Amino acid sequence: NAGVTQTPKFQVLKTGQSMTLQCAQDMNHNSMYWYRQDPGMGLRLIYYSASEGTTDKGEVPNGYNVSRLNKREFSLRLESAAPSQTSVYFCASRLQESLYYNEQFFGPGTRLTVL
Amino acid sequence: GENVEQHPSTLSVQEGDSAVIKCTYSDSASNYFPWYKQELGKGPQLIIDIRSNVGEKKDQRIAVTLNKTAKHFSLHITETQPEDSAVYFCAASTREYGNKLVFGAGTILRVKS
Numbered sequence: 001n002a003g004v005t006q007t008p009k010f011q012v013l014k015t016g017q018s019m020t021l022q023c024a025q026d027m028n029h030n031s032m033y034w035y036r037q038d039p040g041m042g043l044r045l046i047y048y049s050a051s052e053g054t055t056d057k058g059e060v061p062n063g064y065n066v067s068r069l070n071k072r073e074f075s076l077r078l079e080s081a082a083p084s085q086t087s088v089y090f091c092a093s094r095l096q097e098s099l100y101y102n103e104q105f106f107g108p109g110t111r112l113t114v115l
Numbered sequence: 116g117e118n119v120e121q122h123p124s125t126l127s128v129q130e131g132d133s134a135v136i137k138c139t140y141s142d143s144a145s146n147y148f149p150w151y152k153q154e155l156g157k158g159p160q161l162i163i164d165i166r167s168n169v170g171e172k173k174d175q176r177i178a179v180t181l182n183k184t185a186k187h188f189s190l191h192i193t194e195t196q197p198e199d200s201a202v203y204f205c206a207a208s209t210r211e212y213g214n215k216l217v218f219g220a221g222t223i224l225r226v227k228s
Contacts, residue, residue, distance in 0.1 A: 004158070033215075040124070040220050040221075041220055042119075042121075042204055042218035042219050042220045042221055043159070043204065043218040044218070045215055045216075048215065058215065059217075090158050090159070092158075103149075103161050103164075104149075104161070104216065105161075106151075106158030106159045106160065107158050108156070108157055108158050109156075109157075109158050
């Protein structure tokens, strides 16, 4: 039971390049999330998927797209990377959306640098 | 929208002492307040949480208190150990984005032995 896995762990891009960050969970969770973490700003929600087949924008969606490929996988795409997207990206999942919270599990993160 | 402020940004304590981290939130409708611990190079991990119908919750050396009237909640770690050194994040649920979590900026806790 690996939990939430992310690939790659590290990536360096040049401005304008594109890439996809991969995330998968093996806990049969319905909801998945992408966050970015910047110094002094905590974690900010980029996009989320409440269930398979649905995606919605979070707090900072500009410059990103997502795909909920199936129940296990949720990818984040940068079409034209910018230096402002240099950050650590975390994927998370939880059992389901509900009024009563259930724990959100995080992956190990992807450290992205855009030159 | 919801705004969560966390203090202090860094905290150094001697091993065995207590550590307290405080957070305030703005949305009176928030009803869930988790605390996450992030070790170097890893993702955040839930250590304790509290719901709005409870004032205090304890789990061994860690406890969380919630004051709904003042809209603040705190993490208390007693008998700190070197392995408690990490970044700690508070969070609050929000009515925006389908009831998602809004995180504080984090506190770097250093426990000196």
